[in-house]
Each structure stands twice: as structure tokens, then as C-alpha cells.
Amino acid sequence: MSYLYIPAKWDVEFLHSAGEFTTRFLQNLKEKKIYGVRCPRCNRVLLPPRRVCDRCFVETTDWVEVSDVGTLQSFCVVYRKFWGLPDPPYAIGVFKLDGSDEALVHFIGGVDLTDPTKLEEVVKIGRKFRAVWAEERRGHILDIKYFEPMN
Amino acid sequence: MNRTAIIGVGISRCGHRRDDVTHPELVYEAVREALDMAGLWIDEVDCIVYGTMDPFDGILAPEKWDGEAMGVGRLKPMIKVTTGGTTGMSIALTAYTLASSGLFDVVMAVSGQRVSENVEAQKVLNLAVDPFHDRPFGIGAIAAAAFQASSYMHRLGDSRRVEEAMAMVSSKNRTVALRNPKAHLKRPLTVEEALRSPLLIWPIKYSDSCPSSDGSAAVIFASERAAKRISDRRAWVLAADTISDSYYWGSKDLSVWDSLAILARRVYKRAGITDPRRQIDTAELYDAFSIQEILEYEAVGFAEKYKGTELLFEGLTDFHGDLPVNASGGVLSTNPIGATGLIKTAEAALQVMGAAGEHQVPDAQTSIAHAWGGALQFHTLIVLSSEIGVKRP
Numbered sequence A: 001m002s003y004l005y006i007p008a009k010w011d012v013e014f015l016h017s018a019g020e021f022t023t024r025f026l027q028n029l030k031e032k033k034i035y036g037v038r039c040p041r042c043n044r045v046l047l048p049p050r051r052v053c054d055r056c057f058v059e060t061t062d063w064v065e066v067s068d069v070g071t072l073q074s075f076c077v078v079y080r081k082f083w084g085l086p087d088p089p090y091a092i093g094v095f096k097l098d099g100s101d102e103a104l105v106h107f108i109g110g111v112d113l114t115d116p117t118k119l120e121e122v123v124k125i126g127r128k129f130r131a132v133w134a135e136e137r138r139g140h141i142l143d144i145k146y147f148e149p150m151n
Numbered sequence B: 001m002n003r004t005a006i007i008g009v010g011i012s013r014c015g016h017r018r019d020d021v022t023h024p025e026l027v028y029e030a031v032r033e034a035l036d037m038a039g040l041w042i043d044e045v046d047c048i049v050y051g052t053m054d055p056f057d058g059i060l061a062p063e064k065w066d067g068e069a070m071g072v073g074r075l076k077p078m079i080k081v082t083t084g085g086t087t088g089m090s091i092a093l094t095a096y097t098l099a100s101s102g103l104f105d106v107v108m109a110v111s112g113q114r115v116s117e118n119v120e121a122q123k124v125l126n127l128a129v130d131p132f133h134d135r136p137f138g139i140g141a142i143a144a145a146a147f148q149a150s151s152y153m154h155r156l157g158d159s160r161r162v163e164e165a166m167a168m169v170s171s172k173n174r175t176v177a178l179r180n181p182k183a184h185l186k187r188p189l190t191v192e193e194a195l196r197s198p199l200l201i202w203p204i205k206y207s208d209s210c211p212s213s214d215g216s217a218a219v220i221f222a223s224e225r226a227a228k229r230i231s232d233r234r235a236w237v238l239a240a241d242t243i244s245d246s247y248y249w250g251s252k253d254l255s256v257w258d259s260l261a262i263l264a265r266r267v268y269k270r271a272g273i274t275d276p277r278r279q280i281d282t283a284e285l286y287d288a289f290s291i292q293e294i295l296e297y298e299a300v301g302f303a304e305k306y307k308g309t310e311l312l313f314e315g316l317t318d319f320h321g322d323l324p325v326n327a328s329g330g331v332l333s334t335n336p337i338g339a340t341g342l343i344k345t346a347e348a349a350l351q352v353m354g355a356a357g358e359h360q361v362p363d364a365q366t367s368i369a370h371a372w373g374g375a376l377q378f379h380t381l382i383v384l385s386s387e388i389g390v391k392r393p
């Protein structure tokens, strides 16, 4: 038998508040500064900054400026178009910024991704990467355009 | 806690677009099979634990509509639990806990999901992360698995070996799925074909990834007293537990699954397992992506840290190996997301009941089932056995 169908579509808008901690983190990006927060118990600098250290369940205290240079811990390269995301190919890295104890997720730029067989020659885990800042900054994670390899 | 057993399991036919059924009708298929296996009438089930990953199906709170499929109209207690990819096993754990607590004698875990009615599931997946830090980058399950794979390759210092081992996992699971009449993808895959498969998110290829399936599952847990009265086909729960970890990618070592390793040690201790490789006969590990099966070998104690690929090159975890993993074809062959963990539990139970049919592992006495969910964040693990204890190491 041939079945009947009913099309459906969700079109729902939301307005999310960044709250105190994330607002302060994003506002600082406008000034090309990256801040983490210190946990008074384990003494780690957490990134992104948040009210509670999820390892210790203790409220964080001091804001600590961290470097915009860091070590690549892991990465992936998107080769397929996903809805609502940039056109491929693009790379995403996990960067442990100097002065921070947790890594930040962001785009990798300034590397040739066209040949997947050469990826591990152009993007190297363990190497240093530097933030490239956007010309116009609005208090958004993309105020950092991407991280590019140093030398 | 009272001793508890699984006495009935049901798994629907899984596939791309089950257009022959509505949402509750799909759920009913598994519920009917589980009740029939246990020989129970719905009123003999004291409580229902239901779970699904709501927005994927475009129906918010589908437990309302699905109620008819699980006896809610018979005025039963019903509880809903949801934890992303772990959902199916979270409801199994909840049902087990309720049956062993003495509050109820017979508890049925039920889940249904039809991901393939979602025309662009990515629209939902993009919303499953925080809007400030992760969403602009689209860090979903595939990118997370890709992070795991590239971290693991770096730690091993031999990307080619990991790539080959991943292809071996996919080939093994996709091929054994041919034996499972309920599985979704039933096309054999060779290691060579897997290696030639196009890249999705490097280093994850299409062949390393699970499909989107429609499917449902139901598993009936009973206290010892009820289990012995109702059925002589039982999978005893020797231990079951769950663990959670930080949301943030940058706070975890993605080349190992430490949280699962901690959970496994905790669960094995309770089950009396000291040598998992010898005392467990078969395992249903959550292979949403092939790299994850390798990390899981290490976390559940089948291999030393960073030695997981060896099991594949030795053939240990093949269907005909000494420790078959994912004899059902695994998540790589069938993935109705919220129901998948319950299918894992059901498959592990069928193995120790000796009722797995074409994909039965010979003489399986003890099995484990596992699921992960969230931002590589939640794990649940269960040990099942045909006997009241495990065999000696």
C-alpha cells in the first residue's frame, strides 16, 4: 500500500544569555585578550571560564590572562558540507594555550587542507599555534578568526 | 539490592524509514516481542521506563503518543529518562534499579526512535552543544570521534595502523550484521573497501560512521522471585552502573576513555570479574564510530592502554574469535540513537540466553553491554550472565 505523509517543520527562535562569566570572557576578546579563571582548590586555570570547576565542584575565583599562543592537542578536518556550518574543507583544533590548564576549541587556519594524505605534514599535534584576530570584533568566539601554525 | 534478571527482550526490525508504522506502532513491535518472549500480559508489568532523544523525531515528549504501545492506558507507573546516546542504557539501568529495589517486581525499559524521518538531522545535532563556545564550530559526535582518532594516532605514532584497525572494526561489524535479521545496514564491507571510503571528517571516513536508523527496543527486568516464577530463560544482572565526566573537550585526554575505565573497574569488582578477557564471553560495545571500539577495548580491560589495535590484527574480537565484540553488527550497522543502548542490552541478554540465532556466540555465559553519550561524557555498563556468578578466571 502507499502511505500518506504529513510534512512538518520547526522554526523556533531563542535568545541565549551569556551570563556573567561568558560575557566577561567574550568582552575581553574584543581587546584581543583571552582570560581563564582559576580554581582555588586544584589551582588549574579553566578555559572557557565558568563559575564552577567541574572537577572540584568549587567556585572559581581569580581571572587570569592566558596567552594567545598554544599547543595543538588534537584536530580534525571537515570534508563534507554540514547544514549550518562552513563550507569544507576546514579544520578544527584543540589548543592548550600557554598559561591555561584546559584547551580551547577553535578553527585552524593558514594551512592547505586540499590533500588529505598530506594533513599530518601541515597540521602537527604538539606544535605551537597563534591566534589570528578578526579585524572587527564584537564579543564573540569568532573574534579570533582562527589559530595558525607558528613558523 | 535483590538479585534481578532480564526475562524478555524485543528489538524491532531496524532500518531507513519504517514507513509502514507510526511512532507508537514502531515501539509496539519491540514491546510485543519482549512480552511474548517472557510470556507476560501487559498487566504483569509493574512499571515502564521510557527514553528517547526527543528532538530527532520532530515530536517533543513522544512518551505521550507512545504510551499506547507500552500499556500506559492500563494506568501504569511510567518514568522517562534521557541522556543522549546513553539513553537506551540509562533506561535499562533505571529499570534494573527499580526491579532490584523491591519497589516493583517486573519493570520494562522501552525506547523508540526514528532518526530517518528527520530530513536534515544536522539541524538538531548543531543544537546539542552550548551556543557560545562549541556551536560555531559544529562539534558534534563525528568531530568528537575525529578528535579521539587523531589524538590516538598521535599517541601511537602510527596513523596508518590506526586507520587500518578502524577499517577492520567497520568491516567486522558490517559483515556480521548480515547474520542479524533486525540490523539496518546489511551490506558486507571488506577492509579494502572501508579504507577506500570517502572522508567525512578526517580521520573519520563514511565507513567508520554509524547510520541513522528507525528502530525500537524493549527489555523486561524482573526480581529473582518474579523471574523464577515467570520464565526459565534468564539473563542475570551481575552488576550495572553509570559514570559521567566534564562537558568540555579541552579538559579530557581524548586519546583514552578514562571515565569508562573507572566505570569498568567498579562494575567488574561488583560482578567478581578479575580477568575480563577470559571471564567475558562476548561484548556489545558502543561502536558509533570505529575508533571508539578500539578505545573501549582498552577501557573495559580487553587490551592494555594503546594496544587495542592488536586485538583486531589477532582476530580476537571477530565473530569467530575468542572474544567476539558486537556480534549483532553493532552501532555501525544499526543506530536508532535513543534506542541503541537498549538494543545493546537486549543483544547482550540474547547471547547469554542462547537466543541470538544466527549471530549466537557459542557457549556464551557472560556478556557485557555498554553505551556512551553526551560530549564523550556519559557511560553505562552492564554485566549479564546465564549463571548467578561469573566463571573462574
Ligand SMILES: [Zn+2]
Binding pocket: A039, A040, A041, A042, A043, A044, A053, A054, A055, A056, A057, A058
Ligand atoms: Zn578545581
